[in-house]
Amino acid sequence: HIAWSTAFLLYAAADVRGAVQDLERPILIKPHGTCIPDDGGLRSQRGVVVHNGRDVDAAIDVIASPFVVQRYLPDADIVSLAGVVADSGLLALAACRYLRTWPPDAGAASFAQTIQPSDDLVGRVEDLLLRTGWRGIFELELLVRGSEAHAIDLNPRPHGWLALAIRAGANLPRIWCDWLLGSSPAFVMARPGVYYRWEDGEFLNVVRHLSRGRLRDAGTCIRPYRNTAFAATTLRDPLPLMARVMWVARRLPRWIRKHGVAR
Numbered sequence: 001h002i003a004w005s006t007a008f009l010l011y012a013a014a015d016v017r018g019a020v021q022d023l024e025r026p027i028l029i030k031p032h033g034t035c036i037p038d039d040g041g042l043r044s045q046r047g048v049v050v051h052n053g054r055d056v057d058a059a060i061d062v063i064a065s066p067f068v069v070q071r072y073l074p075d076a077d078i079v080s081l082a083g084v085v086a087d088s089g090l091l092a093l094a095a096c097r098y099l100r101t102w103p104p105d106a107g108a109a110s111f112a113q114t115i116q117p118s119d120d121l122v123g124r125v126e127d128l129l130l131r132t133g134w135r136g137i138f139e140l141e142l143l144v145r146g147s148e149a150h151a152i153d154l155n156p157r158p159h160g161w162l163a164l165a166i167r168a169g170a171n172l173p174r175i176w177c178d179w180l181l182g183s184s185p186a187f188v189m190a191r192p193g194v195y196y197r198w199e200d201g202e203f204l205n206v207v208r209h210l211s212r213g214r215l216r217d218a219g220t221c222i223r224p225y226r227n228t229a230f231a232a233t234t235l236r237d238p239l240p241l242m243a244r245v246m247w248v249a250r251r252l253p254r255w256i257r258k259h260g261v262a263r
Contacts (some may be wrong), residue, residue: 007068007152008068008069009018009032009067010058010066011065013060015064016069017053023037023069023071024071025051025072026050027069027070027074028050028069028070028071029047029061029115031046031064031067031068031071032065047068048063049105049106054188057201068154072106076140076143076148076150077097077145078141078142078143079096079097079142080096080098080109080139080159080161081095081121081140081142082094082095082137082138082139082140082161082178084167084172084175084179085126085134085136085138086202089130090129091185091188091189092165092185092188092189093100093116093117093125093190094114094172095114096109096196097112097113097115099112099113100201100202101110102205103171103201108198108201109161110196110197110201111196111197111201112196114160114196116189116192118172123216124149129139135212136176137155137156137157137159137172138156138157140156161196161229163231164195166230167194167227167228167229168191169188169190170189171188195225195228196229197230199232199233199244200233202221202222206216206222232244237240
């Protein structure tokens with residue numbers, strides 16, 4: 001079976017501080033929900049890695065209750081498996097390894113590559129999904145260290161790197177819709193070796209390296225790769241990228257007034 005990473009769901013800040021004292025550090029404090037209402041819109045939340053009491057207070061200030069307190073394994077690879085599960089089992093599966101994330105220590109995939117999962121891992125993922133009773137598109141994130149695989153997130157929904165799965169030959173939305181319409185699609189495995197870039201995350205990684213004088217690392221972030229899927233950039237459908245640029249342009253002046261140009 002796939003082992004679940006040690007995690008607690010807590011509502012009070014005092015309980016979070018107590019849990020951090022009991023667990024070996026570093027610890028990851030995560031939000032229970034990805035987005036929360038904020039100023040008439042939505043504000044995204046991400047996990048915060050904490051090493052001491054000061055970090056805990058900072059995390060509680062930016063994350064809304066309830067909190068998820070989870071073990072953090074900085075030396076483990078993040079492997080994500082996404083697919084479609086039906087009554088008969090898996091209809092499709094795409095596996096990728098996160099090569100870079102944003103934020104760097106506990107964020108979403110900004111640069112990833114599809115991999116070929118072992119038959120054993122595929123069988124364990126299928127068994128887990130069938131046991132939960134979920135049917136449809138899913139994403140399961142694992143921390144992999146040697147032969148250990150610790151589950152950290154199970155998302156019953158379309159996920160951020162969906163474009164990578166489609167580019168690698170596993171069109172998960174289409175496969176799920178075909179099954180709902182009565183077809184019996186053959187099992188599809190995404191081909192390995194396809195890359196993915198999330199433009200926002202990669203841009204911020206470049207800025208981060210440049211601000212620290214790490215020119216070589218910044219260059220690595222902008223190095224082009226063949227056979228790459230992008231989160232928003234495509235010549236066949238430019239509107240998502242245009243909408244994203246407009247979104248940033250509208251909010252950037254207010255963000256600068258709040259945080260300052262230097263930051």
